Amino acid sequence: xxxxxxxxxxxxxxxxxxxxxxxxxxxxxxxxxxxxxxxxxxxxxxxxxxxxxxxxxxxxxxxxxxxxxxxxxxxxxxxxxxxxxxxxxxxxxxxxxxxxxxxxxxxxxxxxxxxxxxxxxxxxxxxxxxxxxxxxxxxxxxxxxxxxxxx
Numbered sequence: 001x002x003x004x005x006x007x008x009x010x011x012x013x014x015x016x017x018x019x020x021x022x023x024x025x026x027x028x029x030x031x032x033x034x035x036x037x038x039x040x041x042x043x044x045x046x047x048x049x050x051x052x053x054x055x056x057x058x059x060x061x062x063x064x065x066x067x068x069x070x071x072x073x074x075x076x077x078x079x080x081x082x083x084x085x086x087x088x089x090x091x092x093x094x095x096x097x098x099x100x101x102x103x104x105x106x107x108x109x110x111x112x113x114x115x116x117x118x119x120x121x122x123x124x125x126x127x128x129x130x131x132x133x134x135x136x137x138x139x140x141x142x143x144x145x146x147x148x149x150x151x
Contacts, residue, residue, distance in 0.1 A: 035103030036146050038139060039074075040064035045095035066139040067097060070146060071111050077138035079128035081121040083114075107146035117145050 043063045067076040074084045074097075125141065126133055144150040 034071075034106045034108060036068055036070040036105055036107055036143065037099050037102075038104050038143070039067045039069060039097040039099040041067065041091065041095045041097050065095075066135045068139050068142045068146075069099065070107065070109075070114060070142075073111055073114070075114060075118050075139075075142050077121070077128065077135045079122075081118045081138060083118050104143060105147050107148075109146055109148075114142065114145065117142065117150075 041064060043065050065076070065078075067074050069075075072085055074089065076082055076084075121138065121141070122128075125137075128134065141150060
């Protein structure tokens with residue numbers, strides 16, 4: 001029991017250190033203009049369901065909506081894949097984004113190339129599928145594109 005309790009406390013501390021709550025854009029986005037950040041939104045909120053907001057967390061099995069911030073733009077698959085360049089796009093007023101505290105990586109890609117990637121996403125990877133091609137897959141592929149692993 002003691003080991004489980006210590007593990008739970010460590011996970012809470014790690015989670016608090018990794019996220020920053022309720023900002024339309026990452027607060028430290030100017031620390032590295034070529035950085036990109038992952039962010040999440042409560043999925044129940046995105047779907048219009050009322051209830052208690054989940055605590056900030058990180059993981060592939062979380063029921064969240066995942067987005068990516070890069071150079072003043074937020075990229076998401078809602079569906080369809082979309083991009084926004086204003087801090088208050090339509091869903092942030094009721095469903096704030098929780099951003100990771102540190103940039104996930106760096107990129108030299110132009111914003112226009114990421115917009116083109118987003119606009120061609122469905123043609124390249126297929127339509128939205130809750131299991132095989134959801135917002136998490138989209139965010140990971142945008143990250144791969146930004147990192148140069150995908151063209």
